Amino acid sequence: MALRTVDLNADMGEGFGAYRIGDDAALLDIVTSANVACGFHGGDPEIMHETMRMAYTRKVTIGAHPGFPDLWGFGRRVIPFTCGEIERLVAYQIGAAQAIAAYAGCHVSYVKIHGALANLAEHDEGVASAIITATKAVDASLSVVAIAYSALERLAREQGLRVHTEIFADRAYAEDGHLLSRKEDGAVLHDPALIAERVVRMVEARAIETVKGNMLETQIDTICVHGDSAHALDIARTVRRSLEGAGIMLKSPHESTYYVV
Amino acid sequence: MALRTVDLNADMGEGFGAYRIGDDAALLDIVTSANVACGFHGGDPEIMHETMRMAYTRKVTIGAHPGFPDLWGFGRRVIPFTCGEIERLVAYQIGAAQAIAAYAGCHVSYVKIHGALANLAEHDEGVASAIITATKAVDASLSVVAIAYSALERLAREQGLRVHTEIFADRAYAEDGHLLSRKEDGAVLHDPALIAERVVRMVEARAIETVKGNMLETQIDTICVHGDSAHALDIARTVRRSLEGAGIMLKSPHESTYYVV
Amino acid sequence: MALRTVDLNADMGEGFGAYRIGDDAALLDIVTSANVACGFHGGDPEIMHETMRMAYTRKVTIGAHPGFPDLWGFGRRVIPFTCGEIERLVAYQIGAAQAIAAYAGCHVSYVKIHGALANLAEHDEGVASAIITATKAVDASLSVVAIAYSALERLAREQGLRVHTEIFADRAYAEDGHLLSRKEDGAVLHDPALIAERVVRMVEARAIETVKGNMLETQIDTICVHGDSAHALDIARTVRRSLEGAGIMLKSPHESTYYVV
């Protein structure tokens, strides 16, 4: 019987200049994939390089993590851009990340979009297509991490990109498989044990567990965790330990190709 | 007998958002290589894309034009960075330019450094090496445009990069072959006819003409002209016409490889 | 009989670093009030200072022209901020402008909001109130330039600020007195003679002329013109000449208090 594996991903390298957010070194001991900010919503060439080096030495797979050009808002606000402009924004950031990775002796394996832009791509086909177009134009061998049940997941698959479907460890799901809006009560889960148990249930069932307890079938390639507080790190560690305890192996989908080279 | 050819290059795409500097469209009808700003001292993904598209449709070769991250100072001020930091700054910008070029259906053929960073690389071996290291790490097939008699020219050649040696149409040269500092009288030439005649003499002699009239032997692959005013455009046009009149063909050193693909 | 007077205002100082937009020197020979950008959507301390000095020596009244912190988008995009955040953004910019004015030996007489933020304040009472709150907190003696028939005009008057009601020389008006959206055909007028004649009619009638030719009564204290192209300057000059030809005196409402000191 094939061994069940899953990836753990987290955003990192989201500081700027003298600023830092989250404990990236600690997080890199937990996750198998690192979404590295590309200098627009956070990150700068120094931080990108440091983060990629740290990831590389820990054999953590590296992804580009583009966002809106909005340092002030940390990429969490919708900045009005046309889909064409989003294509250029995303392409630019992927290229910058690839170059820093090349300089650091490693490489970028995937693209995961950040914040408000990722939220748009969950429902807006135009934005999702823009991300796909940019990714394919820059490097069609990159895979895309896409939220389960999102427009981006569906369209990226249709348009021939390799897709890694993502669930969130600490976010509640509505009955349609979409993330419950953060404005709703209970949208964010806080208890490490409950979070970890739910993650294991979802990975084992290959399904999203909704707030009402329904299980919606989906591929699950990667689980998003956070590292921006001691509590977040605790959740991430508990999720990892529970998955391993259930016999599920933590492994990036890119791992084999990555380290053979 | 082999036909004498030379390249004309100019900085462009140096606006930002709603701002524009220079008449890039007019300039692209004169030059054979376009140094496209990469978003740090000027430029943004939209402008990079527009500029590259315009260059591509006119069969003008495209270079990345990285500078200090200093929009306020337009890259003309020395911002204190270590050589290591300069490596990452340059790598980031080359990668971003390559990605926008890929998205635009064309590609980056060379790197030419901007403003204060380029001036440093004329004399400072550490900075010159940083630029070389970054370029090689990102893409060792890129060539580097380097000022004649500069540290960058010498070291890039030693370290195996393809180098295109550059002279400036409108700048006076000291007796050691270096650019006369802008602070000195007569450092910048203004008369289109005199500028064009001097350029032709230098290209024909394969030598720099100093302020005292001495000719210092050098390779001359490319001539830098400007397009930031009507007068600058007039100079560029006169230089081009005079070179053609002297039987020197205007052609990018990258042209053949570029359009065969 | 009292002499009819009106003010001509224009945005200026909207460059950044090496960038410039419009011919401010030419514009300052036409207008009676200068809306000086404050460094967020455009402008920097150098440009603010130069622009204020030029205005001061020409006896042109100086206003602060705050906008969204969005250099890339030139303040023309709605950036998501709460009303409370808008209060702080506007207060900050007014204070900065006052300080540069004090340093330049002159002072700020009024506030006129820029771009997308001004458009919001035309209809959104929360945003209008935020602008009023900020202005009063920083300096209740400042007046506010507000678009005729806008939420800002009504609320600023109700809340005790001195208001100068503004019409646009080159914009068409809908039947409800609001600016016709730029997306609609005919929203922007281009013919200098027709524009100038319409302005004179409106000032003489103390009324807005709608696209259907209806006249909607309003106070008219100031007329907005532009200087970002040769054509715009031509319109501004024609408007000024026509007003003067009709015996209407061009004069800032702040002029007397300003130059007595």
Place this chain on the structure above:
Amino acid sequence: MALRTVDLNADMGEGFGAYRIGDDAALLDIVTSANVACGFHGGDPEIMHETMRMAYTRKVTIGAHPGFPDLWGFGRRVIPFTCGEIERLVAYQIGAAQAIAAYAGCHVSYVKIHGALANLAEHDEGVASAIITATKAVDASLSVVAIAYSALERLAREQGLRVHTEIFADRAYAEDGHLLSRKEDGAVLHDPALIAERVVRMVEARAIETVKGNMLETQIDTICVHGDSAHALDIARTVRRSLEGAGIMLKSPHESTYYVV
């Protein structure tokens, strides 16, 4: 006999957007003066407002803390500006801080320059004069916090500004009264108890204690402490406790005027 009093000041509000540096709330329970960043090297209107509100409710005096426009370098790098440009940079930031303070219901009592710009003003008379010119132009009633034995201290006094002379709790002093360069061994002190004892000795002796143990007479109005780490907070608390234990009262020089209003 007059009670001996001294002020404790610390930099704060130096985050940006989602970024934070230091525990300002904890620091505000220790210090008597808060140097609030003005948005150029750190800080934004939201953070300025929050920080000033927190300071105000704790009866901590508020100062403007201008720096170079260099968020990336956190104001710690020398960015090439002329003295005239520094005047405008400083004026702009003071005005912005005054406006946010007015909006927050409090006011700015003094100016303390940040980072690399403050270091320049220690020795460079041109830069020191630029800071003085800017401060006087914006509000001549502001006092200036100046490093003991600095050009700024001497010139500000000569030019009629109220000056508060500052020593650093954790920095070693050379025999000429200047701060030992951070590049030298022992330039930064780390032991809270030793730091606090030295501070008490200096305040009691009204003298700087040099690395060789010499005491150089100086006025001491305020002591700079830090809050960017748990260790820094510990030092600040120990300094405060030791001063109080020695019968020295912690009090801002602006306190009386401040809260009478």
